[in-house]
Structure formats: C-alpha cells, structure tokens
Amino acid sequence: MTTHHNKNSLSMRILVAYKVIYGLFLGAAGLGIFHLLNKDLGVEIGHFVATLHLDQENHIMKMLLQVAGFDHRQLAAIGAGTLFYAILEIIEGWGLYGGYSWAKYLTIIATAAFLGPEGYEIIEKLSWVRGALFAVNLGVVFYLIYHLKNQPRHQQR
Numbered sequence: 001m002t003t004h005h006n007k008n009s010l011s012m013r014i015l016v017a018y019k020v021i022y023g024l025f026l027g028a029a030g031l032g033i034f035h036l037l038n039k040d041l042g043v044e045i046g047h048f049v050a051t052l053h054l055d056q057e058n059h060i061m062k063m064l065l066q067v068a069g070f071d072h073r074q075l076a077a078i079g080a081g082t083l084f085y086a087i088l089e090i091i092e093g094w095g096l097y098g099g100y101s102w103a104k105y106l107t108i109i110a111t112a113a114f115l116g117p118e119g120y121e122i123i124e125k126l127s128w129v130r131g132a133l134f135a136v137n138l139g140v141v142f143y144l145i146y147h148l149k150n151q152p153r154h155q156q157r
Helices: 010-035 041-052 059-068 072-097 101-113 115-124 128-149
Strands: none
Touching (some): 010 072, 072 101, 101 115, 101 128
C-alpha cells in the first residue's frame, strides 16, 4: 500500500536529490582543498580571482583572502572536515532513498545541529539567503519528524 509518506514521495525525492548533489559538491570542494595543500595559495587565489574577474570588495574575494592566510595544517583540517561532511550528506541521501528510518534520524540530528549557528548568523547579519536556508533546514527537520511519526510500524526499517 502506497501512502503520501513513502520514500517515493516528491518531497522525499527532492530531499534525496539535494543531499546527494550537495554531498558531491562538498566532496569536490574537499578534494580541491587537498589539491591546494602543496601549492602557493596566494598564486592560486590570484589565478582564480583573475579568471572570474572578481572585485576586491566581493564577498568571495574576502573569504579567499582569509583562506590564503591558513597554514598547511589548517587547510588539511578544513579539507578533512569538508570531506567528512560530504560523506555524511551522501550517506543521508542514500539512506533516505532506501527509506531507512535511521537515515531520517541521522538527517534530523545533523540538520538540527546547524540550526543554532545558522540562527546566530541570521542575527549577526540578516539576509534573505540566510533566512531562506534556515527556513529550508527547519522545514526538513519538521518534515522528517512528521514523516517518522506517521510512518506505520511495519514500514520502519
């Protein structure tokens, strides 16, 4: 019997796609960070800025200048953290795709863990992007809680 709560619902498929795509993006970013470990960050960032024709006052530019100040160990830690987070996102997506209850719990915990820092960032500097991301993540948490509460016991895995 199929219900609107099953793993094939449109909302669940969108969530799965988001988790997997975001995980792949983070994985590429993490590998890119490790690629930079043995390079001169100043030169590499200069090439990046020239290629994208970034303005010196651009938010991305300011972030890149901060990264240029990191040492080898800090950059490796950021790369490892990024890869860990990428793996977590892909595991969540795979588990949600499979309809596993553990994946719903994992996603709720991992997503809810970032709501505090995201809320703080909104308070520090309000923007529609931060507000939208906070609202989406809050929605994901409530959606999965609702999904778990209304899932028949015989469908839980």
